[in-house]
Structure formats: structure tokens, C-alpha cells
Amino acid sequence: MKKLFCFLVVILAFTQAAFSQSREVKVLNANWKFQKGDHAGAEKVVFNDAKWQRVSVPHDWAIYGPFDKNVDIQKVAIVQNGETVATEKTGRTGALPHIGSAWYRNTVTLPKDVKGKKVILLFEGAMSEPEIYWNGKKVGEWKYGYSYFYFDISQWAQEGNNTLAVKLSNKEFASRWYPGAGLYRNVSVIIKNEESIDQWGQFVTTPLVTDAVAKVNIKTKVSGENTRLLTTIFDADGKKIGSDEATVPFGQEFDQNIKVETPKLWSPESPYLYKAVSQLFVGDQLKDENTTVFGIRSIKYEAAKGFSLNGKVTKFKGVCLHHDLGPLGVAVNKAALRRQMQILKDMGCNAIRSSHNMPSFEQLELADEMGFLFLAESFDEWAKPKVDNGYHRFFEEYAEKDIVNLVRATRNHPSIVMWSSGNEVPDQWGEEGVKRAKWLQEIFHREDPTRPVTVGMDQVKATIESGFGALLDIPGLNYRVHLYDEAQKKFPQGFILGSETASTVSSRGIYKFPVVQEKMKQYPDFQSSSYDLEACSWSNVPDEDFVLQDDKPWVIGEFVWTGFDYLGEPTPYDESWPSRSSYFGINDLAGLPKDRYYLYRSRWNTKDTTLHILPHWNWEGREGQTTPVFVYTNYNSAELFINGKSMGVLKKNNSTPQNRYRLMWMDVKYEPGIVKVVALDDNGKAVAEEQIQTAGKPHHIVLEAERKTMSADGEDISFVTVSVVDKNGIPCPTATNQLKFKVSGAASYRAACNGDATSLEMFHNDTMKLFSGKLVVLVQSKTSAGTAKLEVSGAGLKSGFIDLLVK
Secondary structure, three states: OOOOOOOOOOOEEEEOOOOOOOEEEEEOOOOEEEEEOOOOOOOOOOOOOOOOEEEOOOOOHHHHOOOOOOOOOEEEOOHHHOOOOOEEEOOOOOOOOOOEEEEEEEEEEEOHHHOOEEEEEEEOOOEOOOEEEEOOEEEEEOOOOOOOEEEEOHHHOOOEEEEEEEEEEEOOOOOOOOOOOEOOOOEEEEEEEOOEEEEEEEEEEEEEEOOOEEEEEEEEEEEOOOEEEEEEEEOOOOOEEEEEEEOOOEOOEEEEEEEEEOOOEOOOOOOOOEEEEEEEEEOOEEEEEEEEEEOEOOEEEEOOOEEEEOOEEOOEEEEEEOOOOHHHOOOOOHHHHHHHHHHHHHHOOOEEEEOOOOOOHHHHHHHHHHOOEEEEEOOOOOOOOOOOOOHHHOHHHHHHHHHHHHHHHHOOOOOEEEEEEEEOOHHHOOHHHHHHHHHHHHHHHHHOOOOOEEEEEOOHHHHHHHOHHHHOOEEEEEOOHHHHHHHHHHOOOOOEEEEEEEOEOOOOOOOOOOOOOEEOOOOOOOOOOOOOOEEOOOOOOHHHHHHHHHHOOOEEEEEEEOOEOOEOOOOOOOOOOOOOEOOOOOEOOOOOEOHHHHHHHHHHOOOOOOEEEEOOOOOOOOOOOEOOEEEEEOOOEEEEEEOOEEEEEEEOOOOOHHHHHOEEEOOOEOOOOEEEEEEEOOOOOEEEEEEEEOOOOOOEEEEEEOOOEEOOOOOOEEEEEEEEEOOOOOEOOOOOOEEEEEEEEOEEEEEEEOOOOOOOOOOOOOEEEOEOOEEEEEEEEOOOOEEEEEEEEEOOOEOEEEEEEEO
């Protein structure tokens, strides 16, 4: 039996951008000049960029479109999907114009005393193959568009104005989904003394955690001689907990231990965070100061129990997320991420997998604050290609550097509980793949001995035979539910992770008849049924995973593909135009929940009542025809009524996976009116009810803001759900009215999205059609306080208005 891994750690979180007497961090968001195309001489200090577009960063140039089926059109057989014959794929990378080169330029003003300082230029994400120029001098390049990287530009930094120029190049056939384009995450300049804490040079763990006491270990790499380090820990209220002063480094690394009595442990239920302030001195002179937020927690993986957090067995109730934010593209926005994660939190989700690349710093900060376990992934390709111009071109030269940067930049986040070195890599076959898996895992262990490593494996038989799966800390299975038992018997770890599950497809508010389970089902309207019974050739519907999670204690959890729809990969319509985004999401591209959201919520959210009816009840022309009614609820039984007439009481049972987790009245005949469900407790007592009813013609517009107050920082966004109702206020679930948006006052119109995977309307235009009766408008704050007003209008409809406060 392979040695079981026991990982006891308390992880700090991120190193916050900070300003003190000893260091300054300039986040370069404003005053960028941007131009698509190759521009000879654009890297020079003196260059005429007067006609270039002025943008702010984070920025995604491709999201502004237009959608075009000829963008990155691919003729390929997707091996991961079991395809053997190459066919034309449209919309696979979102059908947005991300291919080509572009330049960004900015003027960075540095202080008078910059000479003799250490100046670091940090990029959190640049898509892709960035080349970096400072005052006309090429200071470096990187290849992986998802990696964080930095350069020491001290020798080229000068007092006053400096010119930063960045060239980006996106090749065709380089991705399996929409990769985005541009400086899509933050760019920063860090100015500090030569005697300073190294970039990502601090690592906080807790080798001992009990209810009574925790030992916080802080390893800090520094530059400079004759230094001493004072580190103080504060609780969430700012109260000093303890401190330690180190005067003797081991090489260039200080090793400190600080006792925390009766620690408050970090968990998804109680994401308590501490703060460590480290001050570096030479003599009595403060040279550098670094603030780190961290959480105290222990993690453990073992055959008998699976995953334990703080000594409590915990299953991963997780989702996979791609990095795009729907109508915002890949440009990172903390308000958009927070909204996504709040929706997931309400569903009962406790874990996120970054698929299939490094997560943003903002997402990890929110995971720490809101309480999400995190699987941080690195690559979708190793040395063997999936696409012609993928990461395999850089693997040998960059894989180690990219992993080192991923781990060092993010290892202090308490939310991260495992790493992933790859996803469905073709290297699962053959001896070389086994060696690569071992090599990558050892890099992770060297940089972070406190967390295990997994790989999302889809070729389970091959990994059983080769030893690939046996060497991993955590064997991750992507789908292959029929192989779970065999894998558990033959893999030595004693547990299995559902690293990617379900891949059920659906379109919000769209229902197809007859209601039966289907694989790769296609319809003339290019939509998928929201009865949640349709999946892909390689995948399954949710209930099959639920059975494994509930009945097999050695299955330690799942990460559902996916939490939200994403741009690109429109399976099962990847050969059909105009499909240009996925159908996999539990929530649609606008962040609106599909019916499947409530199926997961009924099982995952153990605190709140879930009682949800589907389908909608506007079926003109289906009178008298069989129209099954499903109910998703955390109660075991319920009674259904159609216009007051009982359709009977149903109780969940084990006859099929669907009957175990859903209540399904399969023989209901449609008649207009009211559908009501009454949930019953185990004693047959009515405890909750819900109803839907047939709507009349669309009459007026209703607006509901996710938040009515925004920060006056020019970046905050409020997401406003727009619905159409009839004259009695009943939602019109089939409405497709064309609407117009106008924002005035202290905010501006940012984008709109209706969640329709076939829509070719651009997100940034101020008009869009409703899809299944709804859409979402994004209102972005300005930098001055005040009131903003959103007006939504449509022909023949009474307009809707909402006021938002910006402060």
C-alpha cells in the first residue's frame, strides 16, 4: 500500500498590495493605450500612439466582437470526447476575434529616489506570449497566457516618466475554449529597498493545530545582509495575538514560529482570517514591510475517511469554472467574481476547481473570505498536443517555471487544499507520461510539501495499466462513473476524487418533449432541454454522481462541469452555427440559475428549504398533452396540484437514480392555470409550498438589482435581472422582447447578457432580446459618488426603472 499522505497545514492567503514607508505598489489600471496588430517600433520610448484606443486594464480586446463563425474555425476530432473522425467545429473558441497581435503602452512615473531601489514589474495574466519592454529595452518574455510572472527592472528604472510597452500574440488553434485576449488581469510596479522580502518569498503554514493551540510557522526569504525580521499576528479585529523576532537567517531565509491560543479555525462554514505583518530591519531602520492574510486550518487525506478539514470528514461539493466572466470576457472583475461565488454559496457549493489554468488572485481572495475549498489547476496540455498551437510548444522550457510561480504566488491561501498538474492530458498513455506526472508532482511537493497533487484523468484504463494513476497523491477521475469501483480496487491510495463530473447540458427555460434521457441530443433551435436528462456521449446526468458520492465513502467529492456556462465549447452543437458558448452550466452565461441549480441545491444546501417546480406553465397548443412536472426539493415527499386537483403524493425512492433525488409526475396533462406543490415532512405534514401559473401577454418590465449600492471606484458592478411580466405581475417565461437600456448619473452601462448560447448580439451594445423571459444588465460605477438610474424599455411594454447608490 502506498504511504498515505497526511497534510496538516494552516495557510496564509495572499500578499496584499500595500503602501508603507518601505515599499510602494502601483497598480497600473488607467491610461493605457491599445492597438490591435503588429506595429514596428511600438516598444520605443518615443512613438506616436496618439490615435490608439485608450483603455483600462484588466482588458479583453476580443469580447467586443463581433461573433464570426470563421474565427478559429477548426476541423478536428476531439479525442477527449471519443471522436475518431475530424469534423468542422464552429464556435469552439467562442467565435470572438481573439487571434492576432496587439500592443499596450503606458507611462509609469517613478519617484526621485528610485535609483538604488529594487523595482519589480508584475503581471498577473497576459494572453498570450507576452513580450515586455521598458523604456525601449526588452526586459523579458513569457509564453503561458495563464501564468503569473514578474521581472526585476531595477537597472532600467529611472526617475520620472518611464514607458512600458507590451506585445501580445494569440495564435489560431491554441485553445479548446475561449481564451480571451489582452492584459486581462492586473499589472503592477513594486518599488522597495534592496534589503527586502523577496517576491512571493513568504510561506505560512501551521504544523500543529488543536482546539487549544496552533503553531504558525512563517518562512520568509529576504535579500540583504545584517537583517532581522519581526512578524506580528493580528486577529480579524486587529488585536495583537503574538509576535516573533528572528535575527539569524538560514541562508537567506528566516524561520519563525508563533503560538496562537484557542485559534479560530478556517472552514467553508466559518472562514476566519488572521493577518501577519512582517517587518524587515537593518539595525533600527525599517527596510520592508509585508502584510499577509491567512487562515488556520488542518487538512488530511486517508483511505478510511477520505478528506478531513480540521479533523472533520468533508466531501467536496464543488464545481469547475473557466476563467471568463460571460459578458465581461476574461477581464477579471472582483464584483463579478463575488456575485458568481455568492450564487454558488447559496446553492450549497463548498469547492471550486480552476479549469484548466491558474486562478486569479481576486478569485482566491474571495475563496478565502467567503469560504470555498479550492483545487488550483495548472495545465490542460503537457508535452503531447491537444490543439496545434497549445502549451505543448512550451512545456519542456516553461512547465517548472509556471508551477513555481503558481505555488509561490498562491500557497498562502487557506482555501487551496490541493493542486492539479493537468487535465485529461494525452500523456496519460505511455511511459513518458508516467515520468512527466512524477516530475511535475515532485515540483509541487518541493515548493509546497503541505498539499497533495491530482490530475483529472479521463483515460482510466490506461492509467491503471501504466501506473500513472497509482503515483498521484489523489487519483482524479473525469466522468467514467462505470469505472469507479475498478479504479478504487486497483489504485493504492484508497480513495477517488470526481475531479470532473456530470457534463449535463441544458438551456435555461427550454423544455423538450417527450421527456426521456438522451446523449448528444440535438434540436432545430440548437437548445438543450432543461429537464436535466441530457448529457454528452462521455458523460452523465447529475443523479449518477450523487449515488456514488452518497454510497461510496471512498469517493471524496466531486467537481461538476460546470458551475456557469462559459464562452466556447458549445457541445453538443460544436458543429452548428450560431452556437458559440457552452450548455454545461448549472447557471447560464448571465449567471441566472437553470433548473439544475435547484437539483444541486436540494442536496448540497442543508440549511435552507429548496422547493422548485419545472417546467414553466405556458404551453399554448399543448392542451391535453403529456407535460411532466418535476420538483426539486430537500424534502422526501410532496403532493402536486393542477388547478386545485391532486396529482398524487410522490416519495423519493431508490428505484432509479432520478427517483432517488427528484420527484417526477410523468403523466400530467397540460391545462392552463396554476401548478402548486406542497412539500411534506417525514410524518406527512405539509411544511412548505410553491406555485407557478400561466401568464398572459407581456405587459411591463421588472428590474431586480443584486446590489443597490456600489463603490465609487470605477470598477464595481451591479447585476440587474430584467424580467417581463403580464398585467397581473406573473412572469412571462417565453418572452423574447427586444429591450433597450439606458444608464444615467453616477454609473454607466457596461454590458448585457441573456444566457442564450445562440445569440449573436454583442454584450456591450445597449440592446438585447430576452431569452426565456429574462436577461441581466451590468451597471458599472463611476469614480464620483451619487445616484445612478437604469431604464429598460421595449416596444409595447411599460418601462422599468431602478435607482442605484454609488458611494
